[in-house]
Amino acid sequence: MVRLFGPLVGLFFAVALLWSFGIGAYTAATDPSPPSAEALFVEHPKHVEFSFDSAFGTFDKAQLQRGFKVYQEVCSACHSLKQVAFRDLAALGYNEAEVKAIAKNWASKAQTFDPKTGDRGERPNLPADHFPAVYYAGQGVPPDLSLITKSRHGGAQYVHSLLTGYAEQVGYKNEKGQELLKMFPDAKTPDGLYFNPYFANLNLAMPAPLVSDDQVAYTDGTKATVEQMSKDVSAFLTWTAEPKLDKRKQTGWPVLGFLVFATALAYLAKRNVWADKH
Amino acid sequence: MSFPWANEYKPTSPLMQWVDQRLPLPRFVYNAVGGGYPVPRNLNYMWNFGILAGVALMLQIVTGVVLAMHYAANDKVAFDSVEHIMRDVNWGWMLRYAHANGASMFFIVVYTHIFRGFFYSSYKAPREMIWLLGVVIFLLMMATAFMGYVLPWGQMSFWGAKVITGLFSAIPLVGTPLQEWLLGGFAPDNAALNRFFSLHFLLPFVILGVIILHVWALHIPGSSNPTGVEVKQESDTVPFHPYYTAKDGFGLGLFLILYCALVFFAPNLLGHPDNYIPANPLSTPAHIVPEWYFWPFYAILRAFTADFMFIPAKLMGVLAMFSAILVWFFLPWLDTGPVRSGHYRPLFRKFFYLLVVDVLVLGYCGGAPAAEPYVMISQIASLYYFLHFLVILPIVSSIETPQPLPFSITEAVLGKDEHAVLSPTQPAVA
Amino acid sequence: MAEQASIASATVTGEEGVRRRDFINIAAVSVAGVGGLAALYPLISQMAPSADVLAESSTEIDISAIATGQAIKAVWRKQPVFIRNLTPEEIKKAEAVDVASLRDPQTLAERTTAGKTNWLITMGVCTHLGCVPLGAGEGEVKGEFGGYFCPCHGSSYDTAARIRKGPAPKNLEVPPHEFSSDTVVKIG
Incomplete structure (x- = not known):
């Protein structure tokens, strides 16, 4: 039975697939779908090196503090960071008093609600609080940045590329020398959006946030170039997405070392046991 | 069952004798995975993967139970509760990464186990029941893994749940009501998340139960082996313990090295970035893909792009995808050749390797965007997949001339020597 | 662990070899035990109050x-x-x-x-x-x-x-x- 019906079922699927294939091939030959502007002009993230890249790499705390400053002074106007609590900033090297002060002085306050009176109010943030929600009334929906480097292909490199990748759209050419607006006149960036070849659909609602050197006043002597600020905030956002990165790698090496040792022993033991059977 | 020469459990301590007379559990274990289970002496490393699959399941259960202590199955807080695990719970990041990558390791091991079964025709008589139970385990694993992936309630969780339950809507007449029943709503939301959590917690224990049946069925004929020649004499076997416990111990070490390398150094390598975006029912990710272990089947699903006769393309795809696994149930009766091992089946062997390549190609296409040339490649690859199992195997098994088999396992190991008998004093001829 | 194996090999390799082999087998099992115990630590620790x-x-x-x-x-x-x-x-x-x-x-x-x-x-x-x-x-x-x-x-x-x-x-x-x-x- 099985040997009779099996081939019949197999042939049924085979014919159906050939049918799909034929129709697909015919369509591809007669009515090929044109390449999209995104496919030709969206760039892969730039290659930038970060201290935490390699299997031994760790966060550079000074860089994270600078990146936090960039977030605080530039990004936090529109972007929330709700998975992160002020107390977590201790990992950046701030002491308890500094964390408390950062929380207390944070521009947007924690919301309160008095169930007796129904009054809504505000109070300064405490270290135990998460970063407060941000309400943005303008165009676009600024995403929460807590996990941004983990939720985009390319991670920190992508964030850095996006921040530094704004370009003039008129006359923009990709690496092959194709000119965007000549090939795709419809791809012209609408008013209120900004052209950026690192963004998935080339146009985004966020204007270039980092525009001039020393936009953020660094206190550790580092020159606050746009490139530097962008790298620093990308590193900071890697920390917000994966705060346990250092601990993960620090745990990983001893674990792997132990396992290699144990496996080598297991191999020797296995050879012992089998010594008389081969 | 066992071979007549199997060692008998003889507890020496009075305590163990006392236990043995009242609850022979140690005897049971001894006969199952101890010195009382004679196993062919020639098993290669491909035979490690059964035990490894068992270990992977236990790892998943342990890490999963622990994660469930912190996870909240509610659509409003599920995503944040996973981040709470990653940030605040002691070692939570490690436990979650261990669970997520443990699923991948489980599938790597089980796929190897299955393809070992294909190559050595482990499904052939008298081991059909082991094989059938194995396919059941695989189906349960797929269901469990799918529901587990929904729990973090990220974008891929949500849209994965929507797409996969959407498959059921392809069924004529009852499809849409069935989908709504599965979800407890019109789209995935709190009801779906809660029931998926409940079932995701339950199913691993069902899998454990079926594994016990799988191993029980294995112990009736005993393990197969790379020659495919059945055990004939005592010199063909060695006791499971210490021989295979030692070998499995080494294999387990290698497994754990790969596993920990993933967990500690590339924990998100096999995941998808979109699942770190909270579920948003109003915005679909540009490119929905399931986890990598579903990619070959996802490619088959998407390969059917045109209505065929009176069957809509969507239904064809769903039928084909489920058939791609269901066909494994019929393998023992599709491949009826007398010889088991691929080592002695030259023609079968060629098609087997073609199948391996074919499934890898399907996997690659399943993970790629639904665009040309991937769709056309997956159509050709799906075509071969079905032909392989349903047409080629029956034909090959009838027409091929197998190579001569060794007389026995002992002969295969020690060489064809009339005087070769196993004895500790005589050096073995390799 | 490997009693049968080491007893069988005793006739071939003599006392010296047996002791060395036993040592490696015992070491392997002990190291595995240590690893298993170490793995319990995070499983127990996770139940303690979390950072928040x-x-x-x-x-x-x-x-x-x-x-x-x-x-x-x-x-x-x-x-x-x-x-x-x-x-x-x-x-x-x-x-x-x-x-x-x-x-x-x-x-x-x-x-x-x-x-x-x-x-x-x-x-x-x-x-x-x-x-x-x-x-x-x-x-x-x-x-x-x-x-x-x-x-x-x-x-x-x-x-x-x-x-x-x-x-x-x-x-x-x-x-x-x-x-x-x-x-x-x-x-x-």
Whole structure:
């Protein structure tokens, strides 16, 4: 039975697939779908090196503090960071008093609600609080940045590329020398959006946030170039997405070392046991 | 069952004798995975993967139970509760990464186990029941893994749940009501998340139960082996313990090295970035893909792009995808050749390797965007997949001339020597 | 572990080889055991209070609105804390008690901050079996000693929240606290 019906079922699927294939091939030959502007002009993230890249790499705390400053002074106007609590900033090297002060002085306050009176109010943030929600009334929906480097292909490199990748759209050419607006006149960036070849659909609602050197006043002597600020905030956002990165790698090496040792022993033991059977 | 020469459990301590007379559990274990289970002496490393699959399941259960202590199955807080695990719970990041990558390791091991079964025709008589139970385990694993992936309630969780339950809507007449029943709503939301959590917690224990049946069925004929020649004499076997416990111990070490390398150094390598975006029912990710272990089947699903006769393309795809696994149930009766091992089946062997390549190609296409040339490649690859199992195997098994088999396992190991008998004093001829 | 194997090989390799082999086998099993035990650590540790819970181990409370003779219930570490503004009569009553006669001898001064003896801050957790005593809320029974009364098993506390009657063994616990200002107290 099985040997009779099996081939019949197999042939049924085979014919159906050939049918799909034929129709697909015919369509591809007669009515090929044109390449999209995104496919030709969206760039892969730039290659930038970060201290935490390699299997031994760790966060550079000074860089994270600078990146936090960039977030605080530039990004936090529109972007929330709700998975992160002020107390977590201790990992950046701030002491308890500094964390408390950062929380207390944070521009947007924690919301309160008095169930007796129904009054809504505000109070300064405490270290135990998460970063407060941000309400943005303008165009676009600024995403929460807590996990941004983990939720985009390319991670920190992508964030850095996006921040530094704004370009003039008129006359923009990709690496092959194709000119965007000549090939795709419809791809012209609408008013209120900004052209950026690192963004998935080339146009985004966020204007270039980092525009001039020393936009953020660094206190550790580092020159606050746009490139530097962008790298620093990308590193900071890697920390917000994966705060346990250092601990993960620090745990990983001893674990792997132990396992290699144990496996080598297991191999020797296995050879012992089998010594008389081969 | 066992071979007549199997060692008998003889507890020496009075305590163990006392236990043995009242609850022979140690005897049971001894006969199952101890010195009382004679196993062919020639098993290669491909035979490690059964035990490894068992270990992977236990790892998943342990890490999963622990994660469930912190996870909240509610659509409003599920995503944040996973981040709470990653940030605040002691070692939570490690436990979650261990669970997520443990699923991948489980599938790597089980796929190897299955393809070992294909190559050595482990499904052939008298081991059909082991094989059938194995396919059941695989189906349960797929269901469990799918529901587990929904729990973090990220974008891929949500849209994965929507797409996969959407498959059921392809069924004529009852499809849409069935989908709504599965979800407890019109789209995935709190009801779906809660029931998926409940079932995701339950199913691993069902899998454990079926594994016990799988191993029980294995112990009736005993393990197969790379020659495919059945055990004939005592010199063909060695006791499971210490021989295979030692070998499995080494294999387990290698497994754990790969596993920990993933967990500690590339924990998100096999995941998808979109699942770190909270579920948003109003915005679909540009490119929905399931986890990598579903990619070959996802490619088959998407390969059917045109209505065929009176069957809509969507239904064809769903039928084909489920058939791609269901066909494994019929393998023992599709491949009826007398010889088991691929080592002695030259023609079968060629098609087997073609199948391996074919499934890898399907996997690659399943993970790629639904665009040309991937769709056309997956159509050709799906075509071969079905032909392989349903047409080629029956034909090959009838027409091929197998190579001569060794007389026995002992002969295969020690060489064809009339005087070769196993004895500790005589050096073995390799 | 590898008894059969090593016994079988004994005839071939002699005593020396057996000992070395046994050693490796024992070492392998022991190392695996150590690894297994080490893996238990995170599994056990994960049940301890998480970072967000520990972060809320201290709390600041505004006491400016508590009039003399009133009390409020605050929450500290997910447990009730009674903050009572004692009246002069209550203070007098508490100080009049012979400390030696108490089950858990403590003076009011020992239970309050110097200069702020009118602020009695205690856990709202009966030291018997953990019920929340009555007496802090408006119109609640204060028990025969005018402090707190636990309805579960009838423990009565006096105006310094010391146990006077009933099964509870200890006075209501005074949590660590300090006054950040005249109107704010930090507990924990």
